[in-house]
Amino acid sequence: MSPAHRFDRGHTDDLMSFLAASPSPYHAVANTAARLEKAGFRRIAETDAWDASAGGKYLTRGGAIIAWYVPEGATAATPFRIIGAHTDSPNLRVKPLPDTGAHGWRQVAVELYGGTLLNTWLDRDLGLSGRLTLRDGSDHLVNVDRPLLRVPQLAIHLDRGVNEGLKLDKQRHMTPIWGLGQPREGDLIRFVAEEAGVAADDVTGWDLMVHSVEAPAYLGRDRELLAAPRLDNLLSVHAGTAALTAATAGELPYIPVLAAFDHEENGSQSDTGAEGPLLGNVLERSVFARGGTYEDKARALAGTICLSSDMGHAVHPNYAEHHEPGHHPLPNGGPILKVNVNQRYATDGSGRAVFAAACERAGVPWQHFVSHNAMPCGTTIGPITAARHGIATIDIGLACLSMHSARELCGADDPFLLAAALTAFLEG
Structure with a gap:
């Protein structure tokens, strides 16, 4: 049997539908919420009083969503098990005055978001x-x-040396075209309002971005690879949602949590980013809703x-010379454990043991990743979560090519393997 057919592809098929339906963080949050609702979770508002009832709960704020499940018998000091991810991806975002153009072309003014591979x-x-x-404030x-x-x-x-080195000016060369003629103020928003079925005069704000319309697809002779936009990091959001809804089926020694933040790609410093207070507020209010004290909160976080x-x-x-020679993770080899001793990733030896145990329980293979010593290392929400909340944190992921491209590539079996490992982690 080909390695491409070791697992049921139903999970990956579902991921492809999720990716196609989630071109923005706001769509990703809405689609995640719909899946949680179907699994019996109920939405709560941050402005409401919270109760101590058991069951699944979630809240949304802009491009972020946090969901958790309180098992029967949970005390105020019951620790949490958290899956952290992010909903945003590098792309081109529409400027406040979008209508521009030159030389008979109508264009849309955009700003570059995150580390875009131009x-x-x-x-x-x-x-x-x-x-x-x-x-009226509605979105x-x-x-x-x-x-x-x-x-x-x-x-x-007109550029004979382009294949010897493409140089793109971020201001001049990345402006999309969308028609012919002279730009007219308000044109784009009128068009978008009509598409959304609302009156253009009622639109007072917008957060708009472009996306590739090419659908996700299996790739390769044996269809063993997945090519799709926004794998970084909606794949983890999808896997975390699947794990959270699956983990609620049995008795749990922990309170499982999914925290999917916005703005990771530009530093996480926002009210919906990992460096904001959102996660800490949710965990604290969850403890207090169950009658807990500051002491209970401290005990819960110490075990989280x-x-x-x-x-x-x-x-x-x-x-290959850009990679650490002793660590070469491959697609379909299972999740990767990310390590950086300078704390660009939060993993330590104790975290490795937790991750290895989860993969062993799930029957999932796993791999190591560490950066080449001569290459700068990226980072994640992991170190931010660890430092801000004093929570033991482990950085993991899946191996992919073309990261931060408009279209990325990973193994077609890996999404299922990641979800299985995350489920085992939440179940403890």
Whole structure:
């Protein structure tokens, strides 16, 4: 049997549907919430009083969602087991005054979000998605999921040295076109409002971004790879949601939590980012709702463990010299444990033992990742969570190529393996 067919692909098929339906963090949150509702979780508001009832609960704030399940018999000092992830991905985001253009072309002014791999957005059919905010304060999701925009590259005839080194000016060269004619103020928002089915005059705010409209797809001779947008890091959000809903089926010694934040790709410093107070407030209020004291909160957090799940680097066959020679993770080899002694990742030896135990219980293989000593190491929400809340944290992920591209690549079996490991972790 081919390695590509070791596992039921139902989980990966479902992931592909989730990715296609979640072109923005706001859509990812809405789709995650819908899955939680179907599993019996109920939405609560931050402005309401919380009770001590058992069962699944969740709250949303913008592009972030936190969900948790209180088992029967949980005390105020019961520790948490947290899966951390993020909903945002590098892309192009619409500026406050979007209508621009030159030389007979209508264009959309965009700002670069996160560590965008710029060339991957060239000559690609792009849609537009995000949210509109109306005068009454309500938000409306919008998703124009058809070819609408394009960032055209200069023809090789006019840039003979392009293949010796492409240089893109972030201000001048990344502005998408979306038609011919003279730009007119308010044109884009009127168009988007019509797509969303709201009156343009009622729109007073927006958070809009472009996305590739190419659908996720299996790739390779044996269909053993998955090519898709936003694998970093909606794959972890999807796996965490599957794990949380699966873990609630049995008796639990912990309170399982899914915390999917926004703004990881630009530093996590926001009210919906991992460096904000959102997670800490939820954990504290959960303790206090069960009649707990500060002492109970301290005891609960002391026993809490977080798995920070984010995509990692597979060894690249064309650039192997950029990888640490003794650590070459591959797709379909199972989740990767990320280690960096300078605390760019939060994993230590104790965390490794927790992760290894979860993978062993799930029957899931796993791999190591560490950066080449001469290469700077990326980071995640893991160190932020550990430092802000004093929570033992472990950084893990899946091996992928083309990270931060408009279209990334991972193993088609790995999403299932990650979800299985996360479920075993939550079940303790």
